[in-house]
Amino acid sequence: MFENITNSKIGSALVVGGGIGGMQAALDLAESGIKVYLVDNKPSIGGVMAQLDKTFPTNDCAMCTMAPRLVEIGRHKDIEKITYSEIESIIGKPGNFKVQLKKKPRYVDEKKCTGCGACVSNCPTRNSVQLIEKEKVALQPQYVEKVTSIINKHRNRKGPLMPILQEVNAAYNYFPENVLKYISQEIDYPLSHITRVATFYSSFSLKPIGKYTLNVCMGTACYVRGSGILLEQFSEKLNVKVGETTEDHLYTLKAVRCIGCCGLAPVATIGESVYGKLQAKDISGIIEKKKNEAVEYAKVNN
C-alpha cells in the first residue's frame, strides 16, 4: 500500500489532535492554502479547553476563545475533520508522509446526525454507577497493628486525615507508600489528595529519614548570629546536602525556622538535645557523639 512514496512534496497537512492548539494550527494552515486533515481520537474536536470555565492568566472565558474557531473549522472548505480515529502508523519523511488511521465505529449515520444529543440523555445505562473494582491494598505485617489502631482511633472524627498522618509520621518518621495507599482505602480519601497533603508540610517525608534529625535553626535571631555558616559546616562534615540523609541513616540534616530559643542563638538540635551558642569549632564533637550508635542503627536497618 505504501510502495509508491515519491520524493515530491504533497500540498496537504495532517494535524494530530483537535485541541485549541490543533484547531488554530489547522486554521492557519488552511488559510495559507493547504488542505488540512484534522485528526482527533475523541468523538469531537475541542480537547481539554472545552471542559474549562476560565483560562489563565487573563481569566478569559474558555468557550469565548474556542467557539469562533470551532465554527470556522466546521465551515472551512479545506479542513477535513477525522474524529474518533487513532493513528496506526506513520511512514515517510518531511514533505511526504503516509499515515494510516483507524476509524472507530460510531453506530450512527454521520450524514444524518444533527448532533441534537437526545440519544445521550435518553440512554438508559448512562447514569448508572459503573463501579471500578479496585485492588485491595494490604499492609505489610510490620505496619498492621500500629497503622490500623491509628486509623481506627481517628476514623470517626471530623477531618481525620491530619491526625492520622501526624501519628503515622511520628511512628515511622516517614510515609511508606503502601501505608498511604492503605489510609486512602480505609478513610476513603483519594490517594492524590493524601499525597498532596503529605508533601505540603515540611515535617512529613515520603523517603526514610535518619534516626536523628539534625535541625539547624535558621530563624532570624540565629541567622544574624551566624547559623548560615554553621549549616554549611554541618553539611560539609556530614557530606550531605540540606534535607538529605547520611549514608548510615543516622542523621538527616535540616534547616528549621525558629525553634524559639533565640536567647541561645545560634542553635542546633539533635532529637531532644539542644545545642546553644554554637560555634563552628564545636561541630565535629557534636556529630561524633552519636557516631557509635550509627553502627548499631545500620545493623538494625539493613
Next chain:
Amino acid sequence: MAEKKRIELMVCTGTGCFAGGAYQIIDELKKELELFGLKEEVTVVATGCNGFCGQGPLMVVLPDNIFYGWLETKDIHHLVEEHFLKGRPVKKLMFIPPEQKEPLPLISDIPFFKKQLLIVLRNKGIIDPEKITDYIARDGYLAISKVLSSMNPIDVVNEILKSGLRGRGGAGFPTGRKWQVASQQSKSPKYLIANCDEGDPGAYMDRSVLESDPHSVIEGMTIAGYAIGSTNGFIYVRTEYPLAIKRMRIAIEQAQEYGLLGKNILGTNFNFEIEIREGSGAFVCGEETSLIHSIEGNIPEPRQRPPFPAQEGLWGCPTVINNVETLANVPVIISRGADWFSNIGTETSKGTKIFSLVGKINNTGLIEVPMGITLREVVYEIGGGIPKDKKFKAVQTGGPSGGCIPAELLDSPIDFESLQKAGSMMGSGGMIVMDEDTCVVDVAKFFIQFTNDESCGKCVSCRDGSDALLEVLTRISNGEGMDGDVEFLTELAESVKDASMCGLGQTLPNPVLSTIRYFKEEYEAHIKEKRCPALVCRNLIEYYIDPNKCVGCLLCIKTCPTEAIKGESKHIHIIDQEKCSKCGQCMEVCPPKISAILKITGKDINNMVQLTELISCKEWKKEHEPAHS
C-alpha cells in the same frame, strides 16, 4: 494551694531555659535542699517562661524577689548553702547590667522588667502552669463565672468592642467586630479557633503564653465561645512546640475535671469543648483560611475572601479565628472592665503587646509593653542596648511580613498605625535588633528565601515573584549587581504586593521595600562599588592577616578547614585567597588580645598588600617598626 513555705524558688522551664538545662537545675536544687534539710521550708516551682531568656536558666526567689540567672548545676550547692541556709544571697549569680560591676539583686530593679506592663503575661513565672489551682488562686476563671452568671452574649461582644482590643496576630482587626459578625450568623454549629501557628522566625510570644499560662487561653476561648454561640473550640499549635502542646493538654484535662470545660460549665447550660490540632510545619497555615483547610484535612492553601471565616469558615460554618495572645487578653478585660483596658495604650491601639526581643541585643527575651512605648525605650532601656558597644542599625518588626525600622525612627511610638507608616507592621511581635555588623541586603535575602520556601504556590505573583526577587538579591550580594537592579526590585515588589491573594504574598516584599527605602546607599555600595559595608556578603569580603599583629601561633592554620593558611611557627601567616572559603573560623580562634585577622571589602581589597613569602615575625618587626635608636 498548698500551704505557704518560707521560700519559694520559681525556676523558669520555658523552652529557652529548658534547653539550657532547667530541669537538671531543679533536680539538683531538690537534691541539695534535701541534703541541707530544707525540704520542708523551701519549695521549688517549675514555672512557665519568665521572659528574660537571655539569662536562662534562671530563677526568682520569693518572697524576696531576688533574681538569679545563668545557673549551672555546679553552683547550686553553694547557692543553697549560702542563701537558703545562711540567708546570704549570692552576688555572683545575680544579674549584672552590662558595663557595670554591682549586681542588681531585686527583680524590680532590673530595667528589663521595670518598664514592662504585664496583662497577658500577668502570671508568668508566678504560677506553675501545670496546676490549675495556681491559676485559680490568681483570680483565674473569675471572668468566666462573671460572664456566665451576669452577662448576655451580646454584652460580652459589646464589652470587647468597647475595650478596643485588636487582633494580636498581625493585621490588627478589631476583635469585637469579628465576634459581632460571627454572633449574628444564623447558621450553626459555630466554631472558635485559637491560632498558635506561630511561624515567624524570631518570634515566640504565643508559645510562651501557652507554656506559662495555658488556662488564661482556655478561659478566653470559653468566653469567646459563649459570646459567639459556639460550643466547639480548636487550638491549632505548631508541632515544633512540644512543650506548649503538652502543657495545653494537661490544662484542658484539669479544666474538664473542675467543670470549667465540657458540659454544663459552672452549673449553667453552656457547653464548650476544646480540641488540640497540630500543624506540621507549614508557615502559610498561620493564614486563617489555610489554617481552616489544614484542620479540615485539605491542602492548606488560602482561599479568596469574602466570604470571611466569620461567615463561612470551618466545614462551611461561621468560625472565629483569634490569636492566642488576643484570647489571653479577654479574661482580664472582662474582669477589670473595658474602660480600664482602653485607658492603656494609644488612641487607636489599646492595651499591651508582647514582643520577643532578640538579635543583637543585650537582654534577649520576651517583653510585654503598653502600646505607644517608643522603640528607643524598648531597645535601650528594656533591651539594655547593643552588645559590645556596636552601633544600632535597625530593628526588624513583624517577621518576614514586616520591615526594617532605622535609627532615625527610634523615637516613634509602637502601635499599629505608626509601624505601618514606617513601612513595617506589628506582625505577631517579633522584634529583631540589628547592629552595624548586619547587612541589610543579606537580611532581605534571608527573608525572601524564607517566604520563597514557604509560599504555597497558589498565586503566580507570590511563587514566581519571590523567585525573581531572590535571584536579584542573590546577584547583588554576590557582587554581580547591575545598574537598575534597585528600581527593578522596587517595581517587582510592588506588583507582588498588588497581585497576591493572601497576607503572605501581600506582605512578603516588605523587607525588600523597607530596606531599600531606608538603606538605599547600602544597596548602591553592593552594586556600584562591590562593597559590603557590614562585611557580611561573602563574595565581597576577604580575610587578611595583619602582619603587624600576627605572632605566628599556628592556631588559625590548625583550624582552617580548607587549608588555605600557610605559615610556620613564629612566622607571619598568609591566607591563600583562592582556597579560602570565608568561613570566618580563623577570626574566631585568633586570641582576642592579638586579633590579627581582618575582614575587608570593596576598595580595601585592592589596596591591601598581600605578603607572598613567609617572613618571621621578628624580621618583619625590625623592618617596619620605627627605629628606636
